[in-house]
Each structure stands twice: as C-alpha cells, then as structure tokens.
Amino acid sequence: MAKILIVDDEPRIRDLIREHLQFAGYTCAEAGDGTQALSELSNGGIDLVILDIMMPFMDGMTCLREMRTRKIMTPVIMLTARSEEYDKLAGLEGGADDYVVKPFSPRELVARVKAVLARTMPAQNTASGVFAFGDLVIDTASHSVKVAGQEAPLTPKEFDLLVYLVNNKGIALTREKILQQVWNYDYYGEDRTVDTHIKMLRSHLGPCRSYIVTVWGVGYKFDPDSATAQ
DSSP states (O other): OOEEEEEOSOHHHHHHHHHHHHHTTOEEEEESSHHHHHHHHHTOOOOEEEEESSOSSSOHHHHHHHHHHTTOOOOEEEEESOOOHHHHHHHHHTTOSEEEESSOOHHHHHHHHHHHHHHHTTTEETTTTEEEETTEEEETTTTEEEETTEEOOOOHHHHHHHHHHHHTTTOOEEHHHHIIIIIOOOSSOOHHHHHHHHHHHHHHHGGGGGGEEEETTTEEEEOTTOOSOO
C-alpha cells in the first residue's frame, strides 16, 4: 500500500488526515514544515505528499519548488486556506498535482489521494525506465517511443519534450517553463518553438495525441485520462 507524507504545522490537522488515510489502508509519515518534509523525502519510499502552504521555517510553495529542483517528482496535493484562483494556478504550475482548500472534507481528501495515486503509481516502472499509458510506451533507456506497438519516429528534442511532459504528468506547464527546461532558454521570446514541437509531437503520437492537452491561457500538460483531442 502507498505511503503518504503529511506536511502541516498543525498537529491536529496531521492527526485528522492520518486517521482517515490509515482507515483507508495507507501508511503515513509526518512533517511539521517544508524542511522536515525534504528530509523525509530524501530517504525515499514516499508515494504522495499532502503539503500545506502556510507553514513556518519553510512554507509549502518553497518546499514544492525545492522538491522539483532536486528532481523529486513525488506527486503533491497542496493543502491551504487560500482559495484565490491565482494561488491554485501558482501551486499547480509549480508542480502540484492537485489542490484542496481548508476547511476540507477528509473523505474528499482521501478520494483525491486515491485519484492522484491511480494516475501516477502505475505509470512509471522506475527499475526499467519505462512509462506506459494505454497504447503509448516510452522507454527512456533505449530512447524509444511506441504507439500501439509501432515505433514513433521522434526527433531527440521531441523525445525530450515528451519525457518532460510525462515527468510532470497532470501539471499545467507554461511555454516559458517548457522552454527553460527542454531548450534551456532563459527568456520568453520563442513561444512558437514550443507550439511547433507540440504540433509535431502530437502528429507522431497518432491515437495518443490527445494525451497532450492545451491548457488555454497557460500552456500544455500531459493528461492520459483526457478523451478530448487537441
């Protein structure tokens, strides 16, 4: 069963979440701030993080950024009293997988945990470096992509783009962020580069093209659960 790291500076909140998660069959670890959370994550074995934003010493957003900087791609559900749209987008764009606003229903939180784990845990075989989503199979070791058993003729940059999207599955990524991470561009002047490569990548993915979703006003995300072709 999955192990969940609960990060919140309020012990009563951690207790409440832990009781419901354990009742649902999960094992739990706890941390009172972002610094403790990073220490727990460095030991490995965590399948999902429930991360409060407003905490002393190191807040949730700082912790999330540091996780992604360290290439810790463990799924994250942000937990906060803030409900403004800007805060939700900032959390999701920063690398969070979902967002729950306090006060929350523990049952809803458990349901969201199950949904995020269902999307993320079966997706990656870390031992073999293989990602599988329906008819799409990505092998990072052999640098190959197959769609319905057929090799997809991706260029090296298209492959890098696809892997980056997959590693951030479910996260809305801006064009600027994609440029910085895939092309190492440190400026915002070549949005068309991303759009052009996304178009070519989709054409190679054929029936799996809808896995790459356009997030209007933001950029793109990899969502294999999407049924709408873009």
